[in-house]
Amino acid sequence: MRNVFLLAIGMFTLGFDAYIVAGLLPDMSATFHISDSQSGQAVSIFTLCYALAAPIFATLLAGKPIRTVLVLAFAVFTVANGASALATNYSFLLISRAAAGIGAGLFSPLASTAAASLVAEQKRGRALGITLGGMSIGTVMGVPLGLIVANEVGWQGAFWIIAVMGFITTIGMMIFFPDFSTEAPPSLRQRVAMMTNKNVLAIIGITFLASIASLGLYTYIASVLKNLEGIHSITPYLWAWALGGVIGSLSIGNFIDRTGRPALLMVGILAILSVGMFSLPYALAFPIFAYFPIFIWGAMGWASVAPQQHALLHTQPRHGKVAVALNSSANYLGGAIGAALGGMAMAQGLSSSHLPFAAGFLVFIALLGQWIILRKQND
Structure with a gap:
């Protein structure tokens, strides 16, 4: 179950990132001198790319080793969050959020498939529950935790924290995650x-x-x-x-x-x-x-x-x-x-x-x- 918990940590990070921006809107608006309605599109573009990336990239990467795809997806997600923290203008922020959504959308369905394949059949429900639970808890806690972090280190610091979490998870998957074949996500x-x-x-x-x-x-x-x-x-x-x-x-x-x-x-x-x-x-x-x-x-x-x-x-x-x-x-x-x-x-x-x-x-x-x-x- 160690690898299942590793996937759950990754899913928590994705969920945390998905809506943390909602708690950072006022500070981001002030930094880029835009309205809250404009800065809110940083959430839209992340979730849109998240929703569309899974079927598109699952088709393109079908047949590739599962560990390779998981590591690649989380590496893209991690680098994109670092880019969000470094964004000096609103356009670059949107591009970086889109890239983060693509990485998240590729990782999420494959993580669920991998979790079900890592355990015996009688434990698959628990494995899926743990993995998807990481996503839901990360999502619902993204805004309040994001506000706390933003008050201490600014909205850029919030993205840096996500990038660090992503880096640790990526390294963990590279070292500990087994390389095995599994059913590809839905095409x-x-x-x-x-x-x-x-x-x-x-x-x-x-x-x-x-x-x-x-x-x-x-x-x-x-x-x-x-x-x-x-x-x-x-x-x-x-x-x-x-x-x-x-x-x-x-x-x-x-x-x-x-x-x-x-x-x-x-x-x-x-x-x-x-x-x-x-x-x-x-x-x-x-x-x-x-x-x-x-x-x-x-x-x-x-x-x-x-x-x-x-x-x-x-x-x-x-x-x-x-x-x-x-x-x-x-x-x-x-x-x-x-x-x-x-x-x-x-x-x-x-x-x-x-x-x-x-x-x-x-x-x-x-x-x-x-x-x-x-x-x-x-x-």
Whole structure:
């Protein structure tokens, strides 16, 4: 299991990097003299390249030794984060974030495949849980930890820390990781072919809409909070979101096992998430009450991932790995588009304090779509 934990550390670093920029937006905006909506595109381009890199580069590198590809992916990711720390202008920052997203997108699906291949069949669930858990914990804790780091060493220092973590992980894989053959990650052709299945497309569409709302809004959470009166420090609220995310992602599996109805659970999750987002601007008028909707947002946003994966595995038992990987791409692609749309809306004059209403409306649309899916299953 040592190598599985090594993969989990790598996945934690990727998740940490994916959304740490959301907590650094105000400082980055001040450095480059740009708006928060512009600096938020650094999140968009990372997550967009993350979502697209996996199928494209998996096809190009198919058949290569797994250790070689993992080391190459993390080396690209590490160097790109060092370049982000050294960025002297906004354009160079975007280029470096795109390169980091490509490295992350190549590493992530291959790490999951490798984790399942490193252990006996009866331990594969645990190995995958550890590996994917590293990603989710890194993602939900990226913003609050990023703020703490930025306050101490600046936003450039935050990227240097990620680069150091990446360097250590890369060296660890070069020294300790075994060189073996395994099944290649899903190819571009496999993912495109999967989109012709209506059931898969419907499930992934819900994931896509929910991630536009939840992860897209999360990109601007620092801006949303700082624009509201009565909040002197946003860090406690970010920890509330992170705590909700950890609890939601780790506990939802038990509910799935007990009910055996992921589609019904997804209806409840989306309903609660929409209420939480619509109530957020009102709750923030009373800072002490604001923790609850933010906690609910984090918990429900991350709890929505597992039911979708379970539904896809049930729908496509022979091609479950491809379907789940496609769902992961849709999740991060939705986050990228959500960040881009949020930035465009703010650039057109929409106040960041109104973004939760737009996000809540998208979740409500996803809820209606999920209700239709549930009704068809019951017919």
